Each structure stands twice: as C-alpha cells, then as structure tokens.
Amino acid sequence: MNYSEVSAEELNKLLQQEQKELKKITKRGLQVDMTRGRPCKEQLEIAMPMLEKAAEYDYALKAGDARNYGQPQGVRPALELFAEIFDVKPEEVIVADGASLNIMYNLIQFAMQFGVLDNTPWNKQGKIKFICPAPGYDRHFSICEKFGIDMITVPMTKNGPDMDVIEPLVASDASIKGIWCVPKYSNPTGITFSDKVVERIATMKVAAPDFRVFWDNAYIVHALYDTDDKLKNIFDVAKKAGTMDRIYSFASTSKITFGGSGISAMAASETNIKSIMKHMFYMIIGPNKVNQVIHVEFLKDLDGIKKVMKMHADILRPKFELFEKKFSEAFEGDNYLSWSHPKGGYFISLDVKGCAKRIVEIAGSVGVKFTPAGSTFPYKIDDADSNIRIAPSCPSLEEMDYAIDVLISAIKIAQIELQLKRK
Amino acid sequence: MNYSEVSAEELNKLLQQEQKELKKITKRGLQVDMTRGRPCKEQLEIAMPMLEKAAEYDYALKAGDARNYGQPQGVRPALELFAEIFDVKPEEVIVADGASLNIMYNLIQFAMQFGVLDNTPWNKQGKIKFICPAPGYDRHFSICEKFGIDMITVPMTKNGPDMDVIEPLVASDASIKGIWCVPKYSNPTGITFSDKVVERIATMKVAAPDFRVFWDNAYIVHALYDTDDKLKNIFDVAKKAGTMDRIYSFASTSKITFGGSGISAMAASETNIKSIMKHMFYMIIGPNKVNQVIHVEFLKDLDGIKKVMKMHADILRPKFELFEKKFSEAFEGDNYLSWSHPKGGYFISLDVKGCAKRIVEIAGSVGVKFTPAGSTFPYKIDDADSNIRIAPSCPSLEEMDYAIDVLISAIKIAQIELQLKRK
Numbered sequence: 001m002n003y004s005e006v007s008a009e010e011l012n013k014l015l016q017q018e019q020k021e022l023k024k025i026t027k028r029g030l031q032v033d034m035t036r037g038r039p040c041k042e043q044l045e046i047a048m049p050m051l052e053k054a055a056e057y058d059y060a061l062k063a064g065d066a067r068n069y070g071q072p073q074g075v076r077p078a079l080e081l082f083a084e085i086f087d088v089k090p091e092e093v094i095v096a097d098g099a100s101l102n103i104m105y106n107l108i109q110f111a112m113q114f115g116v117l118d119n120t121p122w123n124k125q126g127k128i129k130f131i132c133p134a135p136g137y138d139r140h141f142s143i144c145e146k147f148g149i150d151m152i153t154v155p156m157t158k159n160g161p162d163m164d165v166i167e168p169l170v171a172s173d174a175s176i177k178g179i180w181c182v183p184k185y186s187n188p189t190g191i192t193f194s195d196k197v198v199e200r201i202a203t204m205k206v207a208a209p210d211f212r213v214f215w216d217n218a219y220i221v222h223a224l225y226d227t228d229d230k231l232k233n234i235f236d237v238a239k240k241a242g243t244m245d246r247i248y249s250f251a252s253t254s255k256i257t258f259g260g261s262g263i264s265a266m267a268a269s270e271t272n273i274k275s276i277m278k279h280m281f282y283m284i285i286g287p288n289k290v291n292q293v294i295h296v297e298f299l300k301d302l303d304g305i306k307k308v309m310k311m312h313a314d315i316l317r318p319k320f321e322l323f324e325k326k327f328s329e330a331f332e333g334d335n336y337l338s339w340s341h342p343k344g345g346y347f348i349s350l351d352v353k354g355c356a357k358r359i360v361e362i363a364g365s366v367g368v369k370f371t372p373a374g375s376t377f378p379y380k381i382d383d384a385d386s387n388i389r390i391a392p393s394c395p396s397l398e399e400m401d402y403a404i405d406v407l408i409s410a411i412k413i414a415q416i417e418l419q420l421k422r423k
Numbered sequence: 424m425n426y427s428e429v430s431a432e433e434l435n436k437l438l439q440q441e442q443k444e445l446k447k448i449t450k451r452g453l454q455v456d457m458t459r460g461r462p463c464k465e466q467l468e469i470a471m472p473m474l475e476k477a478a479e480y481d482y483a484l485k486a487g488d489a490r491n492y493g494q495p496q497g498v499r500p501a502l503e504l505f506a507e508i509f510d511v512k513p514e515e516v517i518v519a520d521g522a523s524l525n526i527m528y529n530l531i532q533f534a535m536q537f538g539v540l541d542n543t544p545w546n547k548q549g550k551i552k553f554i555c556p557a558p559g560y561d562r563h564f565s566i567c568e569k570f571g572i573d574m575i576t577v578p579m580t581k582n583g584p585d586m587d588v589i590e591p592l593v594a595s596d597a598s599i600k601g602i603w604c605v606p607k608y609s610n611p612t613g614i615t616f617s618d619k620v621v622e623r624i625a626t627m628k629v630a631a632p633d634f635r636v637f638w639d640n641a642y643i644v645h646a647l648y649d650t651d652d653k654l655k656n657i658f659d660v661a662k663k664a665g666t667m668d669r670i671y672s673f674a675s676t677s678k679i680t681f682g683g684s685g686i687s688a689m690a691a692s693e694t695n696i697k698s699i700m701k702h703m704f705y706m707i708i709g710p711n712k713v714n715q716v717i718h719v720e721f722l723k724d725l726d727g728i729k730k731v732m733k734m735h736a737d738i739l740r741p742k743f744e745l746f747e748k749k750f751s752e753a754f755e756g757d758n759y760l761s762w763s764h765p766k767g768g769y770f771i772s773l774d775v776k777g778c779a780k781r782i783v784e785i786a787g788s789v790g791v792k793f794t795p796a797g798s799t800f801p802y803k804i805d806d807a808d809s810n811i812r813i814a815p816s817c818p819s820l821e822e823m824d825y826a827i828d829v830l831i832s833a834i835k836i837a838q839i840e841l842q843l844k845r846k
Contacts, residue, residue, distance in 0.1 A: 044488060047490075048478055051713075068467060068682040098520070099707055142705055143705055258713055260491070260711070261711040261712055283524075283525060284525050284528075285522035285677070286521070286683040
C-alpha cells in the first residue's frame, strides 16, 4: 500500500499491527542464512555419482598421466569441455582449480606486478581505475579495494551496464583498465546483457592499450527454465572487430558440481593465454588434474552439463517461484519497491526506496540473514540505500517460506518507520 | 681412474674405446627422462584406494559441508593432519590446493604487493635479496628471478647451508628478506640440516624485521629406510627464541598421493596465519575441501602416512641402490667425482669437476635426459660446472639401469675430453 498518504496516527497503528504480525511469524523461530549463493544439500548430492566412479576413470592421457606433474594449462579433455562451454578453441582456454575468482585475482595481480602483455605494470602507472556496473558482485569490488584500484560506479540497466555512460569514460581515460561484468543472469539483477550491449563492450574505443573486460560468465549454463536466455558470444564480436585481446572470460563448476571444489576456467585470445601461462609457470606446478578428469568423465560435454543443470533447476525453481508468488501477493501494484524476475542464476534483486539497511537489520534481528545492504555496490556504498540481494538457493522451501514472510513484514515495518520519520 | 696422469695418445685411445662402449650401451635405444622428481606409475597406484572410496566419506563436517563454499583455511581434519606432520597446532596451519609452491609464490607476491605484517611492501623497499643455499631447488630460484629478487648464493655443506657465511650477511643487510631451505633430504644434495644449523637459522640476528625463512619441508615424511633422518623442529626453537614469526614451513602430498593433485599446507605463527588469511580472503573462495576430506580419510594420521610412505620407499629404494651399486663399481676411489648417498627424498646429487654440462649433453644426445646442468644454482650459474641432479623416481628399474650405464659412460667421455683439452 501507499503509506505516504496515511496519517501519522494511522501509521503508528499500522506499525504496531505489523510488529505483532512479525512476532507471530517468528514464533517458529527458524534461523535462515541467505547471505551467499550457496548450493543446498540436495544440489550437492547431484554430483556424488562423479565420486562413486572416481577410481574407474582412465587417468592415463595422451599428454601424460593426470595423476602426475605436468599439463599446467589443464588436461586436454577439460580444455575441450570448457572450449565448448565458452564457444572458443581449446587453445584459448586455461582450466584451473576450484574458483574462477582465484583466476581473476591472479590476472589483476599479474597486471599490477608485471603488466598486461608488453605494457607497463599497473603498479607503476599511478592511479588505476575500473568500471564497476552496480549493483554487482561484491567479490569483484573487493579485489579492486584490495589493490587500491579506484572504482567508477555505473548503473545497471535491464540490458546490461549503461553503455552511454561507459563509452565516453573509457575512450578518454587511459587510467581506466577494466570493467567487471556478469553478462548472463547477472549477479544480482538477474538480467542478461543484450546483443547490442555485448557488441558495444567488445568494440568500444578504449584509451588504455591494457584495458581488459573481466567477463565473469558465472551463470553461463545456469538456466531455471527451458527458455534459456541467449547471450551473444563476445569472442565472436571481438574476433571480427580485432579486439580479441581485450576479453577475459570466466566460468566454473562451483554451482554445477561442488562449491569451491569443482574446476574453473578462463577463455581469452591465444596471445593472452600464452602470456598468462608464462606467468603461471612460476606460480604453479599444475592444477588438480585428477579432479579435471573426474569432472569431464561425469559431465561429458555441454549436453551432459545441461542435463545436470536441469536437475539443479528443478531444485531451485520452486524457491524462486515461491518468492515471486508471495511478493506478488504482498506488493502487487505497490510502487515503493520492485524486484527482479530472473530466468536463471542465483539471485533475486530487490529494490526499495531508502530503507534497505533497516530491512536487512530487522530480518537479521529475528534470525533471517541477508547479504548486508550496500554490498552489491563499490565501497559498499548504495547511495539510495535501495538494493537487497536475495539468495534463495541454500534454504529449504520451508525455510524460504518463513524467510520471505519475515522479509515482507520487515519491508512493511521499515516503510512505515520511514514515513513516520517524514511526518 | 685418474686421467690426469695419462698421455694424450692413451687418452685418445680411451676416448674411442669409451665412445664404442656408449654405442654398445645405447643399442637398446631407450628414452629415459630423469629431469624432474616425478613419482612413477606404481607409486601413483598406491593412492587409488583413496578414490575408490571417495563417495563413501562423510563430507558433512562440523564447520559445514566440505562440498560447499566456506572454510577457506582448510577443513579441520586436514588442519589437524598437517599439524601433526609439522608438529604444530592446527591454528598454525593453512591447508591449500595441490602445490605448496603455489603457497610460496603467493607469500612472496603478498610481501611484494602488501608487505609482511605491518611492514612496507617489498615493491616499495628498493632492491630485495634472498639467501639461496646452492645447489638447491630450481623452482625456488625461479620465483626470485620472476620478482627481480637478487639471489645471494651460499654453499651447502653436509649439515645444511653454511651458516658462517649467512649470519653476518643477514645481520647487517636489511634488504635481505629471506632464505630458501629444503631442510630434510634436501633437494638435491639429500642431506638433512643438523640441529645446530636449525638452531642457528631460527635464532640468528636478522636486520630486516620482515625477514622470512621459507622452510620447504617437501620431504618431511619421505624416508627410504626405517632409520629416518631426524630434523629438529624449527618451530620449537623459534618459539623459545621469540622468533616464531620468522618461519614459514611448507609440505604437500604431491609425492604421497598424486603429483600436483594432492593437498598442500603451510605452518606459521598464528599472527602470520591470520595475516595471510586476510590476504587470501580476496584471492580465493576456498581450497578444494572435497579433496582434503578424501586425503584425510585415506591417510588418517601420521602413522597412516608412514605406512603409505613405506610403500613408496619399497618402490624407490631399489632405484637409489642400483645407482649406488653401479657408481661404486665404476668410480670407487676416483677423486674427480662424488655423489650423495641420501636416506630419503627424491634426488641423488652428483658432483663432477668442470664438465657437468658436457655430461648432460652427451647423455641427452642418446636419449637420457637429466635436469639441465646449472639448474640447481641461482640464475642457473654453476661456476664450477660441477652439479648434476639425478631424479631416480620415474624410470623403471630397467630404464634406470640403462640410464646409469649411459651416465657412467658420458662421465668417462667428458672427463677424457677435459683432460685432452688440458694437454
């Protein structure tokens, strides 16, 4: 309802009423953690057959035994699997250990210490900046903070980052060295970049010769429905435009097999891959290739992955749909909040006006934890105090039901409090 | 034999004779690669029961499901296992992915970029230097080269690095930030540091507050015989001396289970561990904890590891003993070469006078590959051209027999050639 037209007296009554309602809901006394996009137990069970057969797989590969040293770029079958996922050549892929975030961090650190290809190390170029579409993924922003890289916040639209803002910036400022993107089922807004946005990112004029697009394709195969969003292959555009060296793309099986114990990969031009492998020679002996063989034998190919992802979707979909149903019922037509309706990925993004922090606080006080408000913005500064990231994957349906009731009540309380303050 | 007292004419005859001998040997035409300390196929089979039971283990740990995100320091059972190996507390341990070299590299990079504890980043301290006992492990030296860290070569003695050389250096020069050590069954000389050397390293006066001992205990449980070398626990000494923050220790299961697909760990003071974990928060989501559980369930504890290592020793010992036998027969009493008689580890160290490169070249020309001569020294500069590292683990006994015959012949040819040049 629209609280702005309600009298102070009436608001106080509504507040008391809603506080009673919250007390009633929380009588069940559940503790629900929705802070991160963690797979739930049922999802983790999907990959157990992979371990059941682990001793049966053939580890003696053409390039050498996967159980021994060597093959630092990853085993060929894993390179081929991710080449199919990224839709690039195996030579354009590196397969590494569990987390793609680790590859991203390393690429930034390589750039800081040694420079990108033949360019001066970022450590020696003075102030470095990154374009950070927001709301976005907090762990991307954390890496920038760690390295003292200035973050330029750019709004996300329903088609991707606002390119009208980005293009003039990167064209004129050579200290802007990169952009963070989650192009499909974006974290947290759930949107998929339009073809036009993909094309503009791949072809835009950049002042810095060592500018890199960190294309974190974390949810590349993570559809909730058969009508999977179509993301244009940025490498195809870049190859035609001669900007292939600009793109670093990432993916992992953290939400396909095991969180953090899967395998991860990056795709880039062969020039980039060769340069990165030269750095990595000093850093690693090699990735866990046994785990790579185990993964490839289990997942087989993109079709095999899609079968596994359907099992994930069947577990996740009801949780997303429960949120949609309850929020539609509670807030249909209310213009003081809006939420995303993602067709894939791990998050629902909720926008409220000026009371995100308070909502998260109220929910937290009764045992329902959300990602701290502000986390989805650079420096954790959400000027409008508007965005809350909902991660429905981990709780059970029952916990989810409870958490949404709490959240709905918390939203109402925070809204009434806000109106009261304004009176 | 002593070629220096042989006439040129006689030497030429001997050379022809030996060249014929080499031709005879190489009729079998084998290709043998002894460049790295790779486990052989039979060794890799030892760990296969670990995979057979991978689906049966209980991954639901107190701190959370090992198959999910979280527990970035490693799972508790793995921390406890390595605490027992290092003889420290679990709180003084981080368990990471496959290769301890990766941890070492990261620690150097953290120090370069962010500094050690509260000290100025090494990147901002001008020239940085490391003490490099040699012959030593080439991959340690490579990391220094990568970061432009000056390497100060210090001789290895039969008790460890020459402390009489090291102590005055580190006491007076604050730009010396560390020392590389492989304290047990050293790579490549096979010696174990004496108690006195361990004590001196832990207690010596160092000018740099951010000096670190990189104690690469790669062969901590890698005995070839029941009479395992005893290495004094450097942490015990350091704790008493109040120098605990100085020590970083490393180990891995690369030569216990699978090369590069095992688990690795470091031990250090809690102050260091906390600081390192703060850096790692930005870098990783977490290690492969499924692999950690699999390893702990298979290895159980230090006793369990010793049982596994006995199986390794039974495979490796005959190879080391074959070398010893054939070299004793060929060169007993010859004073132009000497070789190590390790009781553990992965290498035999061979010292010749002024013809290491030529020997490796001759052997390589007939298909027997050794680590390039010089590799065991900083900048690959072995002034005396003396050291050759022999890695007996990977070849079969038959291949080993062949490779040693080739090596013996190559040594004789190189020696005769050297004497001829001097005539």
